Amino acid sequence: MHPGNVASAAWVFAAAPSKAPFYAVGGALAAWAVLLAAFGVAHPDFPRAAVQGRLVVLTTLLLVAATMAVAVLTAGGEGGKARATPGPAAAPASSTLALAADPSGGLSYDKRAATVKAGAATIRFVNRSPLPHNVTIAEGGKVVVATRTVTGATTETTATLAPGRYVYYCSVDAHRQAGMQGTLTVR
Numbered sequence: 001m002h003p004g005n006v007a008s009a010a011w012v013f014a015a016a017p018s019k020a021p022f023y024a025v026g027g028a029l030a031a032w033a034v035l036l037a038a039f040g041v042a043h044p045d046f047p048r049a050a051v052q053g054r055l056v057v058l059t060t061l062l063l064v065a066a067t068m069a070v071a072v073l074t075a076g077g078e079g080g081k082a083r084a085t086p087g088p089a090a091a092p093a094s095s096t097l098a099l100a101a102d103p104s105g106g107l108s109y110d111k112r113a114a115t116v117k118a119g120a121a122t123i124r125f126v127n128r129s130p131l132p133h134n135v136t137i138a139e140g141g142k143v144v145v146a147t148r149t150v151t152g153a154t155t156e157t158t159a160t161l162a163p164g165r166y167v168y169y170c171s172v173d174a175h176r177q178a179g180m181q182g183t184l185t186v187r
C-alpha cells in the first residue's frame with residue numbers, strides 16, 4: 001500500500017456518513033495480523049531477509065495508521081456535521097415543504113428553517129390551532145407564493161421555486177413579528 005493511497009482512501013472514508021469504513025480498515029488490519037501469524041507459524045524462519053522484515057513492519061504500520069486515521073476522521077466527520085448544520089442542510093432535500101403551526105395557539109411554526117428541492121414544490125401547512133395562519137414565502141421582500149389562511153385545518157398549494165434563500169412567514173396580523181417565520185433554502 002502506497003502512503004498516498006492510504007491518505008486518499010482515508011479521505012474518501014471520511015466523506016462517508018458512517019462507521020463502515022472504520023470497520024473495513026480495522027477488518028483489513030485484523031486480517032493482516034491473522035495472515036502474518038499464520039505465515040509465521042508455517043514458516044519458522046520468517047521473516048527471512050531484512051527487506052522482507054521491513055516490508056512486514058511497514059505494511060503493519062500503514063494499516064494501523066490507516067485504521068487510526070479513519071477512526072478519527074469518521075468520528076470527527078459525524079461530530080462536525082452535527083455541529084455545523086442544524087437541520088435543513090443535513091437533511092436530504094424534498095420537493096415538499098411541510099410546516100405546522102403550534103397547535104396550542106403559539107405564534108410559531110414547528111420549524112425555524114427548511115429546505116426543498118428546486119423546481120415544482122408542494123407546500124403543505126397543518127394548522128391545528130384555534131388561530132388563523134398561513135405560510136407565505138418571499139424572496140428578498142417579494143412574495144413568491146402563499147397558502148390560504150386556515151384555522152384548525154390543513155391546506156396545500158404548489159409553486160415552482162428557483163434555487164435560493166427565501167423566508168416563510170405568516171402574514172396574518174403581526175404573527176411574523178411575533179416569531180412566526182423561518183428561512184427556506186431551495187436547492
Ligand SMILES: [Cu+2]
Nearest residue numbers: 133170172175
Ligand atoms: Cu399566523
